[in-house]
Amino acid sequence: MNTLNTERVSIVDAFENLMDIEFVSFDTETTGLSPIAAKLVELSGVKFRLGDDHFETFSQLINPECDIPYEATAVHGITQEMVANCPTYVEVVPQFFDWINNSQAVLVAHNAPFDVGFLRVAFAKLKLETPPHYVVDTLTLTRQLLTDAPNHQLGTIVQFLELEEGGYHRALADSHHVRNILRKITKMNDSLKGWKDLCELYSILKLDEELDLLPPVPAFVQESIDLINAALERDGAIAFRYNSLGRERKVKPQALIQNRGIYYLTAYCFHFAAERTFRLDRMSNLRHHE
Known part of the structure; x- marks a missing residue:
């Protein structure tokens, strides 16, 4: 602060x-x-x-x-x-x-x-x-x-x-x-x-500023941010794997949020038919999903 x-x-x-x-x-x-x-x-x-x-x-x-x-x-x-x-x-x-x-x-x-x-x-x-x-x-x-x-x-x-x-x-x-x-x-x-x-x-x-000096965003997280922002702009869906395990997730992004230097995605999850939240640094193999 x-x-x-x-x-x-x-x-x-x-x-x-x-x-x-x-x-x-x-x-x-x-x-x-x-x-x-x-x-x-x-x-x-x-x-x-x-x-x-x-x-x-x-x-x-x-x-x-x-x-x-x-x-x-x-x-x-x-x-x-x-x-x-x-x-x-x-x-x-x-x-x-x-x-x-x-x-x-x-x-x-x-x-x-x-x-x-x-x-x-x-x-x-x-x-x-x-x-x-x-x-x-x-x-x-x-x-x-x-x-x-x-x-x-x-x-x-x-x-x-x-x-x-x-x-x-x-x-x-x-x-x-x-x-x-x-x-x-x-x-x-x-x-x-x-x-x-x-x-x-x-x-x-x-209210509209982060409190702390934040570390640089890792390149792989920035790539995810760019892809998610593109999906938000076109009101589209994305697919990815979470924690490098399990099945592919298919979601429709709702908001990209930064809190204490960590980026999160809130999205509608098609599998659960409900809103879910994901950490970007735990997401991999992101792609646009039609």
Whole structure:
């Protein structure tokens, strides 16, 4: 994350005073931990400014179109029945950004790379350009500024700062917690006045950019990327072998996704008649399939 610090400072003229920024704290609930394999089941946000008690909210359960594992329900309490008649991410993610309705709004999340990963994957699958919002990570911020805290989990920080607790592990409740954390931290620290101050704490990332300097893409992976992109452009199918074993897979590509330097293909698998996800570096003998 540190490598992009100077780029974040470059917009300081637009955000000299944090009080001038419209923030949107947000949170996601999901079926699992991987943004590639897991699905969104809830997306919520709270729109606010630091010097104003007024806020607006967005909250929507999402039908993941798959089973919600028991382990995930045990964390957030969202069941299959709760999402059965809800819209999918195809509707909800664009609605969320329509609700934000401000290209200069700054998003805020606790452990932001997790939530950002799911939004990036959603936009890739939707074949839409990811909005270029900046994102403040309150996990990084609290690690830098609250060194005496027992740990920096969301609930611990809420208690450490003596904030109103309420519920946890539902997207809207956690979005309110994130808002309260940012408000309290900026009040406690006179040094946090402008955008540059947040940048110097390495707490800023961008929704439409990778966080880390990525290694070069291997030639065989790049060849796969080119072939898949060609299939996506012509709405065609491809065939390949996976993990160098077993039968040939025949799929119709839906989206090509990069996450933490690894490329993935989400595609409709003709054999299983369902969506499947594949790592490009485990695919071989790729060819166009008619």
